[in-house]
Amino acid sequence: MKDLQTLSDEAEIRALTCRYSDCYDRADAEDYGGTFLVDGLLDSRAIGFGTAIGPDAVADVLRSVRPQQAHVIHLVTNHLIEITGPDAARGSCYYIARSRLHNGGRGEYVGRYEDEYRRTPDGWRFARRVIVPLLPPEAEGFA
Amino acid sequence: MKDLQTLSDEAEIRALTCRYSDCYDRADAEDYGGTFLVDGLLDSRAIGFGTAIGPDAVADVLRSVRPQQAHVIHLVTNHLIEITGPDAARGSCYYIARSRLHNGGRGEYVGRYEDEYRRTPDGWRFARRVIVPLLPPEAEGFA
Amino acid sequence: MKDLQTLSDEAEIRALTCRYSDCYDRADAEDYGGTFLVDGLLDSRAIGFGTAIGPDAVADVLRSVRPQQAHVIHLVTNHLIEITGPDAARGSCYYIARSRLHNGGRGEYVGRYEDEYRRTPDGWRFARRVIVPLLPPEAEGFA
Numbered sequence: 001m002k003d004l005q006t007l008s009d010e011a012e013i014r015a016l017t018c019r020y021s022d023c024y025d026r027a028d029a030e031d032y033g034g035t036f037l038v039d040g041l042l043d044s045r046a047i048g049f050g051t052a053i054g055p056d057a058v059a060d061v062l063r064s065v066r067p068q069q070a071h072v073i074h075l076v077t078n079h080l081i082e083i084t085g086p087d088a089a090r091g092s093c094y095y096i097a098r099s100r101l102h103n104g105g106r107g108e109y110v111g112r113y114e115d116e117y118r119r120t121p122d123g124w125r126f127a128r129r130v131i132v133p134l135l136p137p138e139a140e141g142f143a
Numbered sequence: 144m145k146d147l148q149t150l151s152d153e154a155e156i157r158a159l160t161c162r163y164s165d166c167y168d169r170a171d172a173e174d175y176g177g178t179f180l181v182d183g184l185l186d187s188r189a190i191g192f193g194t195a196i197g198p199d200a201v202a203d204v205l206r207s208v209r210p211q212q213a214h215v216i217h218l219v220t221n222h223l224i225e226i227t228g229p230d231a232a233r234g235s236c237y238y239i240a241r242s243r244l245h246n247g248g249r250g251e252y253v254g255r256y257e258d259e260y261r262r263t264p265d266g267w268r269f270a271r272r273v274i275v276p277l278l279p280p281e282a283e284g285f286a
Numbered sequence: 287m288k289d290l291q292t293l294s295d296e297a298e299i300r301a302l303t304c305r306y307s308d309c310y311d312r313a314d315a316e317d318y319g320g321t322f323l324v325d326g327l328l329d330s331r332a333i334g335f336g337t338a339i340g341p342d343a344v345a346d347v348l349r350s351v352r353p354q355q356a357h358v359i360h361l362v363t364n365h366l367i368e369i370t371g372p373d374a375a376r377g378s379c380y381y382i383a384r385s386r387l388h389n390g391g392r393g394e395y396v397g398r399y400e401d402e403y404r405r406t407p408d409g410w411r412f413a414r415r416v417i418v419p420l421l422p423p424e425a426e427g428f429a
Contacts, residue, residue, distance in 0.1 A: 002294040008145040010297065011153065018221045022235075025277070071278045073253055075220045075237050077361045078304045092308075094361050098253065100278060110359055110384065134311070135357045135386060151288040154296065161364045165378075168420070214421045216396055218363045218380050241396065243421060 009124070010081045013089060013117050016124050021074035021095075027066050033059030036126045037118055043130040047109065047137075072099040076113075087119035088127075094134075105141030110134055152267070153224045156232055156260050159267050164217035164238075170209050176202030179269045180261055186273040190252065190280075215242040219256075230262035231270075237277075248284030253277055295410070296367045299375060299403050302410045307360035307381075313352050319345030322412045323404055329416040333395065333423075358385040362399075373405035374413075380420075391427030396420055 002010075016035060023032035033055035036042065042052045042061065049065065052058045066072070074097045081091040097109040111133040118127045145153075159178060166175035176198035179185065185195045185204065192208065195201045209215070217240045224234040240252040254276040261270045288296075302321055309318035319341035322328065328338045328347065335351065338344045352358070360383045367377040383395040397419040404413045 001291060002297055004147060004150075004290060005144060007150055007290075007293055007297060011145055011150060015223060018223045021221055021237075022223065073237060073277045075239065077220050077363050078307055080301060080304045080308065094307075094359060096361065098278060134359045135384060147290060147293075148287060150293055154288055154293060158366060161366045164364055164380075165366065216380060216420045218382065220363050241421060 006083055009083055009089065009119070012124050013081050013091060014079055016117065016126070017076055017079060017093060017113075017115075020126070020129075021076055024062055024066065024074055025072050027062065029059040029062045029066075030055075032062050033057075036129075037120070040126045041128045042126070043128070046111075046133055047131055068101050069099045070102045072097065081117075089117040089124075091115045091117065101141065103141060105139065107137060107139035109137050149226055152226055152232065152262070155267050156224050156234060157222055159260065159269070160219055160222060160236060160256075160258075163269070163272075164219055167205055167209065167217055168215050170205065172202040172205045172209075173198075175205050176200075179272075180263070183269045184271045185269070186271070189254075189276055190274055211244055212242045213245045215240065224260075232260040232267075234258045234260065244284065246284060248282065250280060250282035252280050292369055295369055295375065295405070298410050299367050299377065300365055302403065302412070303362055303365060303379060303399075303401075306412070306415075307362055310348055310352065310360055311358050313348070315345040315348045315352075316341075318348050319343075322415075323406070326404075326412045327414045328412070329414070332397075332419055333417055354387050355385045356388045358383065367403075375403040375410075377401045377403065387427065389427060391425065393423060393425035395423050 020035045023035065036055050036058045038054050040054065042058045045051060049061060052061050074095055077094050079091060079093040081089055083089045092112055092114050094112055100106050111131060114130040114132055115126060116128040117124050163178045166178065179198050179201045181197050183197065185201045187204065188194060192204060195204050217238055220237050222234060222236040224232055226232045235255055235257050237255055243249050254274060257273040257275055258269060259271040260267050306321045309321065322341050322344045324340050326340065328344045330347065331337060335347060338347050360381055363380050365377060365379040367375055369375045378398055378400050380398055386392050397417060400416040400418055401412060402414040403410050
């Protein structure tokens with residue numbers, strides 16, 4: 001049986017993942033970056049955005065990409081979490097990211113986030129998030 | 144750490160939200176309305192359906208809209224919940240609502256529900272649900 | 287209030303459902319079959335794949351269908367679970383299954399899984415999963 005600590009940790013890690021989506025979609029760069037550890041890695045190479053390490057660099061990813069997007073939503077499902085130590089966990093979830101650009105373009109991206117999480121005094125943070133596309137992107141009107 | 148009461152409340156609130164979708168999709172007007180408090184507000188103004196207060200009025204929204212829809216599904220993800228008092232909480236989640244009309248029309252609507260919940264002797268209910276579209280709707284063949 | 291045992295069981299059943307998707311999508315036939323009881327039933331008649339009983343037969347469903355699919359993802363949401371006995375539960379969830387075939391064909395299938403679960407010494411397993419389409423399929427280029 002899972003104990004209370006495990007269930008609480010899993011709930012907090014699910015909420016971390018929801019905040020990642022929410023901050024990006026609301027264009028809140030600082031809180032988006034703040035979901036990562038000081039040395040946390042966001043690996044977006046598979047979708048052409050390189051890697052970023054730490055909250056400031058992660059926030060800069062949002063600042064460079066998000067302004068082109070008039071509307072965007074990151075839906076996350078199928079979250080599997082494994083607690084691997086007292087302050088460490090790993091997990092994966094599926095995403096559908098759908099956007100509309102100011103120029104009328106539209107895109108839909110579907111794949112999996114492969115994550116590592118660490119507990120800090122301020123709560124769980126991403127130690128690593130790797131974006132792994134699972135279907136070819138569907139995009140129209142991108143420059 | 145979240146305590147057992149909080150984890151239990153969050154699980155019940157997630158189930159409330161699933162029942163909202165399930166009742167609508169199965170065209171169960173009475174149980175759909177019953178997910179709301181006596182003075183609970185469903186605010187659908189942003190998608191053109193006005194506001195409804197209380198179970199009967201909410202059920203009437205379903206009774207007026209659902210019959211046009213041959214098939215409909217409301218998928219909900221990214222549920223963030225914050226317990227704000229012993230019997231109160233607020234939260235948000237993303238939705239994808241996809242429908243097919245009897246006339247062959249089809250639509251897809253994507254956005255966020257912004258919710259307030261209250262505990263009653265019969266379980267958690269919606270005190271308020273506001274529908275906030277996040278992407279332009281995609282619809283064909285609507286009259 | 288839900289007790290710790292119930293919350294733990296619900297979490298394990300959600301994880302079982304995520305593993306079902308994950309194993310299928312990664313083409314891991316043995317682990318996919320292993321999510322079912324020895325006499326567990328996968329009822330895919332509504333989508334044209336018949337029924338399968340037990341891990342080996344369920345694995346064979348994957349072995350016969352999956353190779354045509356170059357890419358596939360099964361997103362699951364709206365999981366409602368009801369514990370019906372000390373070692374038994376039932377539930378339902380929505381799915382979006384999207385695939386791309388090697389021949390360029392593509393399909394999207396949306397519906398509900400209607401499930402029965404049983405606890406075994408090795409964890410929860412499917413006693414029964416019935417696939418219930420809720421929207422007409424959208425497919426192009428299937429032979």
